[in-house]
Amino acid sequence: MGAAAERAKEENEEWAGVTPDAARRLVSAAVEAFAERGYHATTTRDIAGRAGMSPAALYIHYKTKEELLYRISGIGHEKALRIMGAAAEAQGSAAERLRDAVRTFARWHAEHHTTARVIQYELQALSPEHYTEIAGLRRRTDRLLRQIIQDGADSGEFRADDVPGTTLAVLSLCVDVARWFTADGPRTPDEVGTLYADLVLRMVGAPVA
Amino acid sequence: MGAAAERAKEENEEWAGVTPDAARRLVSAAVEAFAERGYHATTTRDIAGRAGMSPAALYIHYKTKEELLYRISGIGHEKALRIMGAAAEAQGSAAERLRDAVRTFARWHAEHHTTARVIQYELQALSPEHYTEIAGLRRRTDRLLRQIIQDGADSGEFRADDVPGTTLAVLSLCVDVARWFTADGPRTPDEVGTLYADLVLRMVGAPVA
DNA sequence: CCGCGCCCTAAGCGCTTGCTCAGCGGCGCG
DNA sequence: CGCGCCGCTGAGCAAGCGCTTAGGGCGCGG
Numbered sequence: 001m002g003a004a005a006e007r008a009k010e011e012n013e014e015w016a017g018v019t020p021d022a023a024r025r026l027v028s029a030a031v032e033a034f035a036e037r038g039y040h041a042t043t044t045r046d047i048a049g050r051a052g053m054s055p056a057a058l059y060i061h062y063k064t065k066e067e068l069l070y071r072i073s074g075i076g077h078e079k080a081l082r083i084m085g086a087a088a089e090a091q092g093s094a095a096e097r098l099r100d101a102v103r104t105f106a107r108w109h110a111e112h113h114t115t116a117r118v119i120q121y122e123l124q125a126l127s128p129e130h131y132t133e134i135a136g137l138r139r140r141t142d143r144l145l146r147q148i149i150q151d152g153a154d155s156g157e158f159r160a161d162d163v164p165g166t167t168l169a170v171l172s173l174c175v176d177v178a179r180w181f182t183a184d185g186p187r188t189p190d191e192v193g194t195l196y197a198d199l200v201l202r203m204v205g206a207p208v209a
Numbered sequence: 210m211g212a213a214a215e216r217a218k219e220e221n222e223e224w225a226g227v228t229p230d231a232a233r234r235l236v237s238a239a240v241e242a243f244a245e246r247g248y249h250a251t252t253t254r255d256i257a258g259r260a261g262m263s264p265a266a267l268y269i270h271y272k273t274k275e276e277l278l279y280r281i282s283g284i285g286h287e288k289a290l291r292i293m294g295a296a297a298e299a300q301g302s303a304a305e306r307l308r309d310a311v312r313t314f315a316r317w318h319a320e321h322h323t324t325a326r327v328i329q330y331e332l333q334a335l336s337p338e339h340y341t342e343i344a345g346l347r348r349r350t351d352r353l354l355r356q357i358i359q360d361g362a363d364s365g366e367f368r369a370d371d372v373p374g375t376t377l378a379v380l381s382l383c384v385d386v387a388r389w390f391t392a393d394g395p396r397t398p399d400e401v402g403t404l405y406a407d408l409v410l411r412m413v414g415a416p417v418a
Numbered sequence: 419c420c421g422c423g424c425c426c427t428a429a430g431c432g433c434t435t436g437c438t439c440a441g442c443g444g445c446g447c448g
Numbered sequence: 449c450g451c452g453c454c455g456c457t458g459a460g461c462a463a464g465c466g467c468t469t470a471g472g473g474c475g476c477g478g
Contacts, residue, residue, distance in 0.1 A: 040249035054427050165404050172385040195374050203412045
């Protein structure tokens, strides 16, 4: 299996929960287009074209173009929340959990940088109600990370005078990966994850292995 | 002078180099609109309206809507480059220069978060030629920061195994301020600057005062 | 074999967009 | 006072937008 075919398969699995097949192809095409040009610069004709169908076919599966963005944002942010949750619930010291959280969270933002770009930078295009809903997911992700850092500060593992501020910075660092990462760059998603985990551990004053 | 008037005056000074007055009002209005809704979701009618003129008046001062973005990007990135340059050229240890660079660079991204948001997140809307030109400015900013970190690594002040990667992370951290910062948040631009400078110094393994 | 239901397309509607153009008002100069 | 010029406006054009609608083809149960 070639690299392109492998990418296509992975892309397909990312949206495995979306059925039927035509609806999934549309989501996949929309993510690609939104990441490339932005939501407002993407036309429904472009999305439908990439999915190999006529413009009208889009409206059989989604009421509006905004609903596509909403679906993508929901699935993406739920995935991000699950990644952060897995790290937060794991056993181990605060340092171990923080390393794991940053490593997996940053890695996901690199590996799925197209999806990540859409869900992190196109939020303002959502309707107010959809935005509020998605913002809830983000707040939960935020809280999970903050708790890890708070734990480390409480136990004396970390030196963090300003826990909310440090949380913000760590999240910020990981999210911004989606802005600059490209598959043809010098770093693999794995390498970005471990590099960022090391940097963050030093940032909170924890000894790096 | 009230807070609103003070903000208006500051906004005006930010674009002091743009003349005549109508052209400056248009730039100011465009930054506001682009930051709020994004380039593609902003109409020329909206920009002209905010500047207190008819839609047609825009085209007396700028050939296209894209030229407005180009002008904004140019001025903004030149300012960012100058800020980084001032820190890089200052005398002092690498740690002192890095602290100064991060403090002033992050602070500017907070203080002028509307402008910063436009110049950092709307680049893809530029024409290819304009994009390449602006990308040059960004690369120069990048190099200045990398040199500071390289100096610290060479002299043993910093512990940075991966200098380009660390540079990327630091820049990333500062730039992302423009995404989340709002004037009504709990932190002043000054506070963001000093917090981030401390975090970064720890990130490179330098002792924080 | 028919008939029903599900996806899909061709065509196009109403509207907004970036941008243009003919002309107008007011200010400086003779 | 008259005249030209610069900055601006009102009206509007061509193109492209999100989305709708009428109808076609195909698979499946009877």
